[in-house]
Amino acid sequence: MLANLILGIVWIGLGVFNVWEAENNRWSDYGYLVIGILYVGHYLFDLKNQYLTIENGTIRKNGLYGFRKRINLNEINWIKKFAGDYTLKTEQKELKINTELIDKDSLTELNKILAELNLPPEKTPFANTVYN
Template identity: 85%
Template sequence: MKIKFKKKRLLANLFLGIVWIGLGIFNILEDYNLRWSDYGYLVIGILYIGHYLYDFKNQYLTIENGIIRKNAFYGFRKKINLNDINWIKKFAGDYTLKTELKELKINTELIDKESLIELNKILAELNLPSEKTPFAKLGV
């Protein structure tokens, strides 16, 4: 199961990529004295487009085979076994999943509404004491 990004975030990366690429092409076509920074605009645009494509394909979180994995374009993937989670903290809308050795922060502002409902269901089903989960108080 994939926990999806909000469409607004995905479209922002796509828009920024197009703008940077357009700026780079404009600078290359208009400027007779090319500088390395003119090509830098193209590189930044390509990175934004790459970020959009990666996020569109992989989304924010992947939950499969009892493992929750946070996907990141720049190689900072974190994963935690759902059975190893012994504490879920909720602060300012963000979740922090803690095990004995690892910690995974989930920014709920980035998550699509329907996906957030699914994530809440999965986290509420974990067998945790009521003082170690925000879901016991909510009755989710």
Template identity: 85%
Template sequence: MKIRFKKKRLRVNLILGIVWIALGTLSIVTDDKIRWTEYGYLVIGILYIGHYLYDLKNQYLTIENGTIRKNGLYGYWKKINLNEINWIKKFAGDYTLKTEQKELKINTELIDKNSLTELNRILAELNLPPEKTPFANNV
């Protein structure tokens, strides 16, 4: 199961990529003397488009086979087992899932509304003591 990004976040990356590519193309086409720095616009645009495509395919979180994984394009993904979670903290709308050795922060501002409902359901089903979960009153 994938916990999806908000569509707004995905659209912003796509639009920024298109704008940077358009600026790069315009600066290369209109200049008589092409400088190597003008290709930087194109590189930035391609990186934004790549980020958009990665996020579109992989989304924010993946929950499968008893694990939750935070996906990241630049190698900052983390993975923890759901059955090893012993504490869920909620602060400023964000969740911090803690195990004995690892910690995973989830920014709920990035998550689509329907996916956030599904994530809350999954986290509420974890067998945690009421003092170690914000979902104790919701079960």
């Protein structure tokens, strides 16, 4: 998330320098500025919107540019955990969750919700885990 802000500032800096130093500006000289503004916009979107939303029996991963994935919790039939990330699977869909982007308290709540799903022990990493 912070990387988008840093990249945005760098691109905007390059754009300002390019426009400032060029004698005859072309439309393409403003490309750096556009890219920088898009990166800063992405950062602001991520800052305002949560990575995951769980409501009304669904889990939704929010994303900029209309990329939102949604899975009904009652349709999940397999949870895989690899390198700290979760992959939730249904018959037709798959949702990958990067746990590094989730606040510690929110991750505990997510683990609790996923542990409460009625899955066989071989299909969940939460089989022998109790959350209070």
